[in-house]
Amino acid sequence: xxxxxxxxxxxxxxxxxxxxxxxxxxxxxxxxxxxxxxxxxxxxxxxxxxxxxxxxxxxxxxxxxxxxxxxxxxxxxxxxxxxxxxxxxxxxxxxxxxxxxxxxxxxxxxxxxxxxxxxxxxxxxxxxxxxxxxxxxxxxxxxxxxxxxxxxxxxxxxxxxxxxxxxxxxxxxxxxxxxxxxxxxxxxxxxxxxxxxxxxxxxxxxxxxxxxxxxxxxxxxxxxxxxxxxxxxxxxxxxxxxxxxxxxxxxxxxxxxxxxxxxxxxxxxxxxxxxxxxxxxxxxxxxxxxxxxxxxxxxxxxxxxxxxxxxxxxxxxxxxxxxxxxxxxxxxxxxxxxxxxxxxxxxxxxxxxxxxxxxxxxxxxxxxxxxxxxxxxxxxxxxxxxxxxxxxxxxxxxxxxxxxxxxxxxxxxxxxxxxxxxxxxxxxxxxxxxxxxxxxxxxxxxxxxxxxxxxxxxxxxxxxxxxxxxxxxxxxxxxxxx
Amino acid sequence: xxxxxxxxxxxxxxxxxxxxxxxxxxxxxxxxxxxxxxxxxxxxxxxxxxxxxxxxxxxxxxxxxxxxxxxxxxxxxxxxxxxxxxxxxxxxxxxxxxxxxxxxxxxxxxxxxxxxxxxxxxxxxxxxxxxxxxxxxxxxxxxxxxxxxxxxxxxxxxxxxxxxxxxxxxxxxxxxxxxxxxxxxxxxxxxxxxxxxxxxxxxxxxxxxxxxxxxxxxxxxxxxxxxxxxxxxxxxxxxxxxxxxxxxxxxxxxxxxxxxxxxxxxxxxxxxxxxxxxxxxxxxxxxxxxxxxxxxxxxxxxxxxxxxxxxxxxxxxxxxxxxxxxxxxxxxxxxxxxxxxxxxxxxxxxxxxxxxxxxxxxxxxxxxxxxxxxxxxxxxxxxxxxxxxxxxxxxxxxxxxxxxxxxxxxxxxxxxxxxxxxxxxxxxxxxxxxxxxxxxxxxxxxxxxxxxxxxxxxxxxxxxxxxxxxxxxxxxxxxxxx
Numbered sequence: 024x025x026x027x028x029x030x031x032x033x034x035x036x037x038x039x040x041x042x043x044x045x046x047x048x049x050x051x052x053x054x055x056x057x058x059x060x061x062x063x064x065x066x067x068x069x070x071x072x073x074x075x076x077x078x079x080x081x082x083x084x085x086x087x088x089x090x091x092x093x094x095x096x097x098x099x100x101x102x103x104x105x106x107x108x109x110x111x112x113x114x115x116x117x118x119x120x121x122x123x124x125x126x127x128x129x130x131x132x133x134x135x136x137x138x139x140x141x142x143x144x145x146x147x148x149x150x151x152x153x154x155x156x157x158x159x160x161x162x163x164x165x166x167x168x169x170x171x172x173x174x175x176x177x178x179x180x181x182x183x184x185x186x187x188x189x190x191x192x193x194x195x196x197x198x199x200x201x202x203x204x205x206x207x208x209x210x211x212x213x214x215x216x217x218x219x220x221x222x223x224x225x226x227x228x229x230x231x232x233x234x235x236x237x238x239x240x241x242x243x244x245x246x247x248x249x250x251x252x253x254x255x256x257x258x259x260x261x262x263x264x265x266x267x268x269x270x271x272x273x274x275x276x277x278x279x280x281x282x283x284x285x286x287x288x289x290x291x292x293x294x295x296x297x298x299x300x301x302x303x304x305x306x307x308x309x310x311x312x313x314x315x316x317x318x319x320x321x322x323x324x325x326x327x328x329x330x331x332x333x334x335x336x337x338x339x340x341x342x343x344x345x346x347x348x349x350x351x352x353x354x355x356x357x358x359x360x361x362x363x364x365x366x367x368x369x370x371x372x373x374x375x376x377x378x379x380x381x382x383x384x385x386x387x388x389x390x391x392x393x394x395x396x397x398x399x400x401x402x403x404x405x406x407x408x409x410x411x412x413x414x415x416x417x418x419x420x421x422x423x424x425x426x427x428x429x430x431x432x433x434x435x436x437x438x439x440x441x442x443x444x445x446x447x448x449x450x451x452x453x454x455x456x457x458x459x460x461x462x463x464x465x466x467x468x469x470x471x472x473x474x475x476x477x478x479x480x481x482x483x484x485x486x487x488x489x490x491x492x493x494x495x496x497x498x499x500x501x502x503x504x505x
Numbered sequence: 506x507x508x509x510x511x512x513x514x515x516x517x518x519x520x521x522x523x524x525x526x527x528x529x530x531x532x533x534x535x536x537x538x539x540x541x542x543x544x545x546x547x548x549x550x551x552x553x554x555x556x557x558x559x560x561x562x563x564x565x566x567x568x569x570x571x572x573x574x575x576x577x578x579x580x581x582x583x584x585x586x587x588x589x590x591x592x593x594x595x596x597x598x599x600x601x602x603x604x605x606x607x608x609x610x611x612x613x614x615x616x617x618x619x620x621x622x623x624x625x626x627x628x629x630x631x632x633x634x635x636x637x638x639x640x641x642x643x644x645x646x647x648x649x650x651x652x653x654x655x656x657x658x659x660x661x662x663x664x665x666x667x668x669x670x671x672x673x674x675x676x677x678x679x680x681x682x683x684x685x686x687x688x689x690x691x692x693x694x695x696x697x698x699x700x701x702x703x704x705x706x707x708x709x710x711x712x713x714x715x716x717x718x719x720x721x722x723x724x725x726x727x728x729x730x731x732x733x734x735x736x737x738x739x740x741x742x743x744x745x746x747x748x749x750x751x752x753x754x755x756x757x758x759x760x761x762x763x764x765x766x767x768x769x770x771x772x773x774x775x776x777x778x779x780x781x782x783x784x785x786x787x788x789x790x791x792x793x794x795x796x797x798x799x800x801x802x803x804x805x806x807x808x809x810x811x812x813x814x815x816x817x818x819x820x821x822x823x824x825x826x827x828x829x830x831x832x833x834x835x836x837x838x839x840x841x842x843x844x845x846x847x848x849x850x851x852x853x854x855x856x857x858x859x860x861x862x863x864x865x866x867x868x869x870x871x872x873x874x875x876x877x878x879x880x881x882x883x884x885x886x887x888x889x890x891x892x893x894x895x896x897x898x899x900x901x902x903x904x905x906x907x908x909x910x911x912x913x914x915x916x917x918x919x920x921x922x923x924x925x926x927x928x929x930x931x932x933x934x935x936x937x938x939x940x941x942x943x944x945x946x947x948x949x950x951x952x953x954x955x956x957x958x959x960x961x962x963x964x965x966x967x968x969x970x971x972x973x974x975x976x977x978x979x980x981x982x983x984x985x986x987x
Contacts, residue, residue: 048800050618051625055797055806062790069780079780120801133618136532140619143533298551298561300835307836308544315537318530319602324537347832353782354789354833 052120053134056112060097064090065357078220080360081459087364098365100135107131145359146212150325151310152352153215154332155345161230168404169234175403176419177242180206180396197254201433204250205447206393208243210423211236217459221466228411232418240323241271254436270320282334290338303347371448382445389450414465421458426451531604535616538594542579546572547839560702562842563941569846580847582617589613627841628694632807633792634834635697636814637827643712650886651716657885658901659724662688662878679736683915686732687929688875690725692905693718699941703948710893714900723753736918752802764816772820785829853930864927871932896947903940908933
């Protein structure tokens with residue numbers, strides 16, 4: 024914990040080395056406690072949600088809200104404006120572990136840093152697993168439909184949102200464009216997790232949603248670049264747009280083409296290795312390299328790990344790898360969803376704050392456009408008879424963290440009014456939390472019985488044994504297909 | 506990455522929110538790159554070490570040195586006195602990812618923070634796995650021998666080291682006591698990993714080494730408290746010693762007694778859960794709670810996770826849990842060993858620095874005492890005919906990070922001369938790196954053939970299938986028993 028020594032000028036109670044050791048162990052203690060809170064919340068929330076027939080991930084999000092900045096203040100992050108005194112875990116550490124009050128801020132900052140990266144690794148592993156569960160051929164088969172859905176799903180909410188805000192609320196054009204842009208995003212993390220939990224990832228609908236969400240992410244960064252340069256310089260930086268378009272497309276196409284070559288190399292390497300981790304270490308190395316490349320070309324890191332998963336799904340080691348990724352995902356993914364909930368500040372719904380009251384009408388408008396815009400998008404699917412168009416539209420609803428990125432950039436340029444900011448946050452929260460139950464509703468119940476499920480889980484070899492030979496929802500536990 | 510905004514006063518190129526987002530993604534990119542370096546190093550080093558018949562973990566340590574502060578500077582940490590300009594990964598991020606030079610220090614600090622905690626989680630998971638592979642009854646059966654080994658292994662090197670330094674080198678008494686104390690530690694992480702890799706964890710020798718290393722850790726914190734209060738106040742704080750003794754003993758005894766009760770509760774909870782992670786989440790929650798408790802009473806966190814593993818080894822879910830912990834350990838444990846190597850500054854061996862030359866003779870003395878003191882300790886084992894006493898002594902040799910904690914406290918009080926500091930560091934490095942090959946040497950070869958091993962690994966179900974029904978070295982891959 025050199026950090027505290029170089030960046031803070033507290034009166035150090037001991038000399039450097041001793042303090043470093045103490046400090047680093049305090050950060051570890053804080054992270055351990057936070058993980059305990061996250062795991063308890065994820066299991067209590069997930070199980071309760073599952074009992075009432077909703078996707079477990081909804082319970083994890085809600086449980087995150089309960090332990091987070093809007094609830095018990097066990098899990099709070101500095102960017103919510105919270106400081107260390109607002110964190111119950113820090114208070115707990117001071118009473119139980121003798122954490123020095125002078126060192127609290129440094130420990131809090133370091134703990135938040137670590138949890139943020141762990142949650143980002145969580146969603147990277149989630150998309151890697153989703154990629155392993157998906158199949159390039161299936162995705163390509165619905166490629167045209169997914170592309171149409173993605174484009175319509177960007178254009179429709181953007182146009183309706185921007186025009187509506189200008190016409191109905193007299194919002195200035197640049198601000199209206201920002202709000203409209205925030206309506207275009209799709210949170211691939213939440214949507215893919217729910218689909219996986221419902222056992223629908225490999226259905227035609229699931230593949231279209233997933234493909235469209237990926238393309239949406241690419242469109243999203245382009246919309247973002249356009250809108251940001253518009254706000255900053257008053258004009259669109261066409262060179263940047265072209266650069267983004269080319270780099271993103273070559274990344275996606277390149278990873279599929281090169282993947283064919285690499286998947287053979289991967290198997291050859293894994294077969295040569297004779298020490299532990301002979302499969303997971305090469306697989307995660309590849310996943311992290313792809314995530315890094317995606318991040319470098321300004322795509323999201325999760326698109327890289329998704330592509331890595333898709334590539335490795337083509338190899339003979341697929342089944343064995345899927346089995347080994349399960350416990351890693353089980354431990355990392357809840358960190359992402361619980362912290363998304365914990366970061367959600369419901370203060371925006373508090374009617375005592377004037378901006379919230381003013382924002383409420385705009386929020387109702389934005390939420391309507393957000394939901395109807397994407398549901399209508401589902402109708403654009405053509406050429407596949409008897410497809411569940413409603414489910415596809417609903418699958419595109421959650422805006423999640425992507426919507427908040429738009430908001431962040433918009434806020435920083437100062438074009439958004441307080442009520443409009445509040446309205447955008449309300450829209451993001453509601454679409455994120457409504458999507459899981461809505462998706463559950465539009466996908467009809469599979470025909471499992473509970474008795475079956477219990478036998479399958481506790482037959483000694485555990486749920487993992489189900490992975491082999493099951494083509495649908497290969498990695499999700501049987502209970503979650505309920 | 507609020508951190509950079511509140512603690513650094515760089516001229517921010519954009520407004521707050523936009524910078525935060527960019528910064529956090531840079532930290533993620535830096536962590537992803539570091540993990541790629543760690544995984545490549547661990548596999549190259551581990552495989553090469555395995556090929557020449559040595560434990561893979563030695564290769565991971567050496568590969569860590571190669572990529573670390575003494576080698577390629579890919580993986581450096583601030584506490585080694587390195588700053589961000591010494592990190593090749595930071596340079597790489599500046600050229601490939603457009604990392605802003607003004608933000609480099611903040612990203613470097615955050616990345617080091619995250620990697621430090623990940624490596625600590627790595628050794629926590631390692632000891633959890635070792636606990637799952639061990640058996641309370643087997644440990645208790647050799648409890649008396651382990652206790653004797655631990656006590657002799659603390660007293661002998663301490664007395665010989667302190668007396669020798671005073672008599673031969675005219676070192677002042679307090680400094681000699683510190684150096685003597687640094688000789689008492691045993692690195693449970695390195696020793697248990699090597700034993701596991703050699704398939705000797707569940708041998709009588711392995712159980713005695715493990716038990717003695719645990720007791721050594723308890724004795725170590727007491728010696729540390731005595732020595733530190735001696736240096737600071739010139740007298741021993743007897744109250745603190747008694748407190749440490751009572752809390753440590755009650756923790757170890759309490760976790761075994763309460764474990765009997767809890768293991769039933771654990772199984773009952775796991776059976777009730779119907780969503781993913783029904784086994785790993787409760788298990789890791791328990792492990793982290795125990796690690797936290799151990800850290801709070803000033804024991805090491807790893808003793809807590811070891812106790813948690815021991816307790817859960819008593820449950821019916823043991824086999825299933827061991828299988829699921831394997832990939833998690835495979836991904837986290839190498840982070841620990843590679844960073845231990847990366848932090849090792851071989852500059853201390855550079856004869857161009859006067860303190861190193863002066864320290865060299867003392868280092869030769871300390872290393873001799875460190876090795877002979879522990880080897881002689883093995884002779885104290887009684888009552889078990891035909892036991893490999895040499896192997897037990899050799900198993901206690903590695904000082905690892907524990908020795909460095911003594912050094913840190915010693916340095917901070919200012920009683921250690923530069924040559925003596927250098928000598929202690931040389932002793933820690935050599936005992937740590939010598940122990941794996943020595944252990945390999947004192948444990949005779951098992952009778953596996955290479956052909957067997959390859960068939961076992963790539964029979965479709967992978968190495969994990971071997972877990973069931975194998976009582977010896979249950980969790981290690983067959984190749985590592987070679």
